[in-house]
Amino acid sequence: MTAQLVVDSLSLNFRTRHGTVQALDDVSLTLGKGEIVGVVGESGSGKSVTAYAVMGLLDDTADITNGHINMGGAEILNATPDALNALRGREMAMIFQSPRTALNPIRRVGHQIEDVLREHANIPARELRREAIAALARVRIPDPERRAKAYPFELSGGMCQRVMIAMALACSPAVLIADEPTTGLGVTTQAVIMDLIRDMSRSGDMSTLLITHDLGLAGEYCDRIAVMHAGHVVEAGPTEAILTRSAHPYTRQLLAATPTPETRMDDLIAIPGSLPDLRRPLPVCRFSARCERRQPICDEPPLAWAQCGPDHVVRCRFPL
């Protein structure tokens, strides 16, 4: 499979008033053509930062200390703002987490979609409006002609989310970065939107990086899953392998903490401890303080990858 997106050994720090935050360390991901890859983990694990890095949206407090990001042949990390802008829309698009803050509050939503189309797609001016309305209809917004004239504050949160998604899908991007695309939507709308994203990936050329904290959602829709913890990818592999033969203790705990239809209260297991403070010196394995299988050798570098199945890798000395 040809890779649409390769994130290779990305390490990144943020300079803040309270010290340097080691947000990502040696993060690698690949996204093949037509594939849906899930990035799962708790808040603070580095999922969204990875997405922002891919889109070239990091601000100047971010120091990239190592790595490459390759998007369909183009290098992202040293690209000029113009070059990045040329990629956005057609090559890559992003669904942001909070539609209320991501949309322009004082511009009608239809116009906002037209802006994207004008900037990034080769569409005659007189067809912009029609295209924008079609984009709204695709995400099942009822009465799209009327809704196109609405301002974000006139729409419900779920409706804003759909506008956001319509905007990202408007130019049929080769790579879609979906950062918690269905947060705030009800389950039935979530299912409709995720089916749409899956169908676009399956039928065409869109590849999707799905960032979510919901293992159930990733499990249903993704071909492969990467599990992140405290800025590390700790395990990556085919969805089925991750869900049924997970090798990293953190993946196991995450699964045990996620209620499924079969879960009973006694089966539900809380993950002990919390994420380490990324501003402090960090142990080699950032999970070690929360790990039951920890041995003294875990504190010695390097933290190498181990193969535990076809296309299934884990970053642990004592995998399950």
Added chain:
Amino acid sequence: MTAPATLLEARKLAKFYPVEGGARGARLHAVDEVDLVVGAGESVGLVGESGCGKSTTVRLLARLVDPSSGTIALSGRDITEVSQVRFVRSPDRARIQVVFQDPTESLNPSFRVFRAIADPLKRLQGLRNATDIEARVRRAAELVGLPLELLQRYPHQLSGGQRARVGIARAIAVEPSLLILDEPTSALDVSVQAVVLKLLAELRERLGMSYLFVSHDLNVVRLLCSRVAVMYLGKIVEIGPTEALFTNPRHPYTAALVGSIPDPARRGDPRPRLDGNPTSPIDPDPRTCRFYSRCAKSADICNRVMPLLRTVGRDHAAACHLA
């Protein structure tokens, strides 16, 4: 098994809001003739999607807003006779407490944890003696597993899980009979959610409270509740024992809801989706089933006669002509 004594009973509870800028006299039917019973020590789930009236139901049952019509009885006594403003000073106020959705936004940022928990004790139970108050605050903190040294912290100095514990401690400090939990874990990570859910299950055992658990996460409701009510556009469309409702949903909306829960076991297996949108909650046609426009099964009668809840199994009712 004998049915538990009734703790809370809502009858034909309704809340209509006038519509600004709409037709004269137009009303939004947020909650429309809802009947709901919560038994003593029972855990009832209330599910439905945003806009279905869950939150308004919570506010009505917690007596935070006055109903347009209908009654709420607590231990057999009507608590809707006094207005919401006067209910604040009623001794029943402390018997119904709410744990709100976002533990960050529902805590006063300028109150230390101690004061957040002590405040309802002073206001609702009239405690004045500092030693008594301190003992009760400590006990509430211990019950929810909040380390006592955190009592002197401000909310911003706490983690999300710790704030959730403060929200629960504050609600149970006054020893309510009914704890209404409005999406208590939706703002939390799964690892923290698991801790809070286990805590809630344990507290109910220890304190014998009843729960009304409102959530859009059906897997979470399934864990904690023995009965579940499903709301759609202001009405309860199905209510029944959790297992029966999840394994054999009788209302087409419940079926769609259950079928939309992400489930890795059903990967790539296309399911019927609920398309379209709810009809407008503004003066809906009283003769048409609220689900008519989206229902795959709908028949002629559904457009002429509003279906009422009727028994479809043991302790199980659905509002559908075709159920």
